[in-house]
Amino acid sequence: MSGPINIAGLESARLLAALFNAASPQGLGFLQYTEKSMSVEEAEGHLAAQRHFKYLEGRALGIDLATSQLKPYHYDHYYGAGSTEQIVALVRQGADVNCRQIVDLHTARRRAAAEETREGLGAPSPGTGEQNVLGHNFLVVSAEYGGRGQELYAKIASYL
Numbered sequence: 001m002s003g004p005i006n007i008a009g010l011e012s013a014r015l016l017a018a019l020f021n022a023a024s025p026q027g028l029g030f031l032q033y034t035e036k037s038m039s040v041e042e043a044e045g046h047l048a049a050q051r052h053f054k055y056l057e058g059r060a061l062g063i064d065l066a067t068s069q070l071k072p073y074h075y076d077h078y079y080g081a082g083s084t085e086q087i088v089a090l091v092r093q094g095a096d097v098n099c100r101q102i103v104d105l106h107t108a109r110r111r112a113a114a115e116e117t118r119e120g121l122g123a124p125s126p127g128t129g130e131q132n133v134l135g136h137n138f139l140v141v142s143a144e145y146g147g148r149g150q151e152l153y154a155k156i157a158s159y160l
Contacts, residue, residue: 004069024109032058114159
């Protein structure tokens, strides 16, 4: 586990937008998720209201931009060791908040999160004809998601 990352001198709005654009929804976060990426201007609006973001529009962040030291623990927990530093490095290099690397990270993470959510729901694997992948009744498992399992599965289906 790495320690805090010095983000002094980086534009917080660019960093928030880049971290957000690389992030993916998790579990029920898919219900709030839209594919729209965040612009620097939109990030400025969010930062005017707050500096700590556990989730934002369904995407898991776990970041606090209130100081010049960004703790990577939560973001790295969601996306893998070194993920926070990878995005910080891109921002430091002047990369666009929607550069190919960030878009590719988001796409891969969204697919992995959709697969994990599908498995958690016990929903059928696409194209297999299986009733479910875990041997659980889909409606029973979906009750654990606030009774919104079918809605959630419909939302993630296009990302599988």
